[in-house]
Amino acid sequence: MYSARDQVENEEWLAEIEAAADRLDLSADARSYAVDMFLSSVPESDRSKGPAMAASLYAGALVASEGRSQTEVAEAAGVSRLSIQQRWKDVLESAGLQPPSW
Known part of the structure; x- marks a missing residue:
């Protein structure tokens, strides 16, 4: 779990999540999951x-x-697709979720 301090210290990155989510036209739920x-x-x-x-x-x-797609998200976030490919399963697992097996 995270604290309010984490939110304050990472305000810039949370704004980046919102900006990229706007470019991807994601819902409030998707944004909330991403922030968490x-x-x-x-x-x-x-x-x-x-x-x-x-x-x-x-x-x-x-x-x-x-x-x-990983490519869509990478372009919206300004990172390489490989960066997402290497990390997304760990992100899900650290949240207590099972990544899909496809």
């Missing part, structure tokens, strides 16, 4: 936060049944 997953496992390194944010956004869209 991101804040629950924020990496220490600033360099890793962008890919973690994008992976959380991709996973949030999946959980909300609003799946977007």
Whole structure:
């Protein structure tokens, strides 16, 4: 779980989630899932936060049944598709969810 301090310290990244979600036309549910997953496992390194944010956004869209391709999310978030591919399953697992087996 995360604290209010986590939200304040990562305000910039939460704004990035919202901006990318706007570009992807995601619902409030998908955004909420993405924020929760991101804040629950924020990496220490600033360099890793962008890919973690994008992976959380991709996973949030999946959980909300609003799946977007990794390429679409990567373009909206300004990261590589490979960054999402390498992280999204871990994001789901750390949230206590089982990633799909496809």
